[in-house]
Amino acid sequence: MSDTAQAVEGEDDGDPLPSAVVPTVGTVLAALTAAALLIPARDGIDEPALWIAAAGALLTTGLFLTRRHELLERRLAGPAAAGSSLLVVLLSGYVITQGVLASVVLPGLGWSISLLFAAFFVAAGTVGIAVADAAGLSSRGVKRRLGLTGEMLVLAFVGLIGISIAAVFLSLPVQLLAGEPTELQWTVVEYLSFAVGLGGVAAGYLAFRGRERSFIDLEAPTLWTVGWVVGGLLLILAANLGISSLMTAVGIEGSDHTTTQRVAENPDLLLVIIPSMILFVGPFEELLYRNLIQKSLYERFSRPGAIVVASVVFTLVHISAYATAGAGQLLASLSLLFVLSLILGAIYERTENLLVPALVHGCYNAVIFLPMYL
Known part of the structure; x- marks a missing residue:
């Protein structure tokens, strides 16, 4: 044991x-x-x-x-x-x-x-x-786990607030120098806010809990790391394809991400979005949801249990991003997102290296958007 x-x-x-x-x-x-x-x-x-x-x-x-x-x-x-x-x-x-x-x-x-x-x-x-x-x-054990889950939910939603606050401050220089930001400029600010907002919240939580920088599982890449990244990316893409095909076969439709709708109206945004997925979204979402939330859940949950709970938190936080259609379509898209989050959680648990799920997550997002640019 x-x-x-x-x-x-x-x-x-x-x-x-x-x-x-x-x-x-x-x-x-x-x-x-x-x-x-x-x-x-x-x-x-x-x-x-x-x-x-x-x-x-x-x-x-x-x-x-x-x-x-x-x-x-x-x-x-x-x-x-x-x-x-x-x-x-x-x-x-x-x-x-x-x-x-x-x-x-x-x-x-x-x-x-x-x-x-x-x-x-x-x-x-x-x-x-x-x-x-x-x-x-026991009932005491269940209460403790519920308490920790609630704390992780609060941390996740504070992360969303952190992104919004960072966007406000990062947009100020643009407004002072160039006036009202264009959609392309605002997109740059939006993705820089992922790094500043989520990074700031992560640093704040580590300080709040008295944890050292060593709590961050970040190691230099090796051939083993590259193998995990390639294998993880192929796995998550295959899972997406398989689940999407199954949903189509049984007549289930999903909703579009709000970013997808924006790109449909302005494809030039992909020049910012695709690299930002790899540089900002993947790394900093994985820092918060996997390295902080999932790893913190190890204190009271089994490793599989922590992966599931962290994936529930990850999915709930993304409700607003997929609320572009009816309730059924929203639930379908969030169900797919939950499964993909389980894969990322399992990859992090196996490798204990933030770099691997960060690259898998970022590259997966970039690959999803790439066909819209080609």
Whole structure:
């Protein structure tokens, strides 16, 4: 067992709260998911995937109940509940991409919410609870991991704010010297802001946590590094092609990135965007999301768990960038982004060298935009 795994298990010893708390939470979440799916199914939405998802949620509820009353071993019930919840996530997500939202208005508030989106997100949380239960984590252990996840989410969104603040200050000299920036000038400022904003936030977080510069996993390139970069780039491009083809085959459409729409209107922007992906976006996004967020998550999560959680954070932060179409298209694009982030996280975990995922990420982005220039 690795040192990380030993630390994860050891930290939960002596929890004064009853062991049934985690499966009880899982039961509540699974029951809420089932209710959110059964209401539109009862209302006559003719979608087989919806009925299967509802059955999966009911199965998950039953599995957690058996765990709560100690009728089934956690090493059997936990993985089964995680698997059935994951199926619910996939099926409810598919239904959403088909344009079914099952929106309802909350009484007294006038707010409209989508029951399908509620089921999707609650089922995703249920997967995490099921994994925690299978691993034998106590309620204290779950709380600690949720706390660290929340901290990483805050750090990620502070990174977005940092980019915006940096853009304001970097645009000031341009405005003073040349007046209102052109779109090309603003694009230069925008990508320089990635370096200044994310780099500044990263430095601030390291100082806040009292971590040395050695926390940054940056090593000189070698032939081994080049091999990982080439192999990682081919893998992530193949994953993009495969998943995109699968989505097309089942009738799922994604949304365009906001940058893609800008490039369609002004192709000259690619002269700035393509090199910036390699020089700024890839390196500084990987610095924040992999070297800081994912590595910090190693303190309480297993390595695979940290990769998944960091990828969730990475995906959530990119919602605004893909919010160019309907809810179904947005979810499809974010699902693809999540898988690609898992690959980058795995590459970083294997190599422990920021240079590798930074180059893979940057080159991947550049390759995606390159056909628009040719």
